[in-house]
Amino acid sequence: MNISSIVVQTVPKYLDEVVESLKSCEVCDYHMHDEKGRIIITIEGDGVKEELEKLRVIEAIPHVITADMQMAYSEDELDEHIEIINNADAVPKMLNDDNVDVDKIIYRGDLKKKDLEGFAADFDKVD
Template identity: 75%
Template sequence: MNISSIVVKTLPKYLEQVVEDLKNCKVCDYHMHDEEGRIIITIEGSNVNEELEKLRVIEAIKYVASADMQMAYSEDELDANIDVLNNADAVPSMLNEENVDPSKIIYNGDLKKKDLYGFSKHLENKK
């Protein structure tokens, strides 16, 4: 399941009509709007293609100037990332090696994503 938030823009003089058309189009859920013509909606789909089809319906509504995805949630993508996190070592393997010189380790905020050993070798070669 994918869920995306969309900001729809229209001219203020067409705001009420566009809001009503969005509420009646059956491809999105209306949430709110402001007096400047910005409307917040969400769409859901079983995949990205289904969401894009719904986005095209919204873009085709009369007086819609633009409809841009702002935030997206993909259940499959989340599950895949959770699997990666759950299967990752809590401590990078090079930190458990006895012959590693701690002064050569550079911390950049996330040790799991860094190739610390390769980077340390690179530093040694620069001397």
């Protein structure tokens, strides 16, 4: 599933007409507009092809000057990024070690130095 936000531009003279057309249009969800003729909508689709078909419908609405995608979200991309994050060594191994007494750790730096052995680098052990 893809979701994209779109900024639709019209002239203020036709703003109400275009907003009503978008609200009654079944290819998008209306969210907001301003007095300058900028309208924010979102579209959803099973893929880019479906989203582009919906974008063409929006562009064909009378008095729409432009309809530009501003942001897109794809579940496939999110799943890919989550997999990368889950497989990354983002947390020093010692912080996930159940044998380490966390009450005896003092943090003195940043976690970017991930290759920590014992309590070296940015951590000190409190006795």
